[in-house]
Amino acid sequence: MNFTYTNLAVRKSFQLTLVAILSGIAGFYYVTTANAAAPAATAPAPKVDVVVVQPQEIRSWANFSGRLSPVESAAIKPLVSGTIQQVLFKDGQQVKKGQPLFVIDPRPHQASVQRAQAQLATAQSRAKLAHDELKRAQQLITAKLVSQSIYESALSADQVAQAAVQETEAALSQAKLNLEYAHISAPINGRISRAELTVGNVVEAGPNAPQLAQIVANDKLYAEFNVDESTYIQFVRNNKNAEQMPVELTLSSEAAAPSGVAYKGYITSFDNRLDTTSGTIRARAVFDNNDGALTAGMFANVRLGSAEKTSALLVPERAIGTNQSKKFVLVVDEKNVANYQEITLGNHYEGQRVILSGITAGSKIIVNGLSHVRPNTVVDPSVEKTPAQVASNP
DSSP: OHHHHHHHHHHHHHHHHHHHHHHHHHHHHHHHHHHHHSOOOOOOOOEEEEEEOOEEEEOOEEEEEEEEEESOEEEEOOSSOEEEEEEOSOTTOEEOTTOEEEEEOOHHHHHHHHHHHHHHHHHHHHHHHHHHHHHHHHHHHHTTOSOHHHHHHHHHHHHHHHHHHHHHHHHHHHHHHHHHHTEEEOSSSEEEOOOSSOTTOEEOOSTTOOOOEEEEOOSEEEEEEEEEHHHHHHHHHHOSOGGGSEEEEEEGGGTTOTTOOOEEEEEEEEOSSOBTTTTEEEEEEEEEOTTSOOOTTOEEEEEEEOSSOEEEEEEEGGGOEEETTEEEEEEEOTTSEEEEEEEEEEEEETTEEEEEESOOTTOEEESSOTTTOOTTEEOEEEEOOOHHHHHHOO
């Protein structure tokens, strides 16, 4: 009796355990099946900033290095010999045209003037006497009281006397000119150098005359620079009038200073031939020295612009990626998919690059996602204004 009861208890416990195991298996199968049927969670699309590329009117610029030279300069040399009596300026002074600079002892030249005046008076007296003799000879030859040879002799004497008067007049003019040259004046406006010879020095006129000082005009200066052949051809073909080509100048010493002054000028000329050694042609632009800071001999940075503006597509520098030797951008299409697109770059322009080929107007270019966005992936774009759009719609 006890044996039968014990077997029944064991059997009942085994059945309960089996039911629990089967229930666990069924629950696990249900959960696994439910998880398998549920869709997998997807990562959100990365947020990126894009710009919509639109044609912009820009001016093409090219950069060169140049040196400043004076528009006008004059070397002051003596035109007459003598002793320097006065120096009438201070070293480095700003002088005006006609302002006295040096005085060379004028006394010898004053004496030459007086001598020439006396010689002229003598020649005029002789000319008057010869002319009176000619008049008498004319009367006598008409009355047939003298021979033809006597009349011709009187005529010749009159002509010689008149020539002597002209000669002494020329000598007097030269003497007066030499007296004027003894007082040396500034031929142009500008800044004068130091006096190379001072009071008491004897100077000689002629080809080997010493330089007394030099004046450099500083109200305008030339910037001379060399333009490479391809740039020269491009600018000349697109610009019929060189004076319409804008030029900007900054000093090399201020290249790193954000507050550097930019001077505006214009092209005055290109040279008449290309330098075969360097493959460049010399250009010259003129600038107003408004603040007086420019000085001949300075190095300068020159920007040469096209006369007319052209339409171009611009992309920020940060939007451009490099793939070995190729340049590319990521273009967002209508489905917000980023697509790899190779491009051909042009010149720099205010922190952007001109795009010659590879994209069209209206393209959406990613500007900040090159490091974390892969081609052919979906993105969440946010349109960013370009500098031109900001300027037109602040």
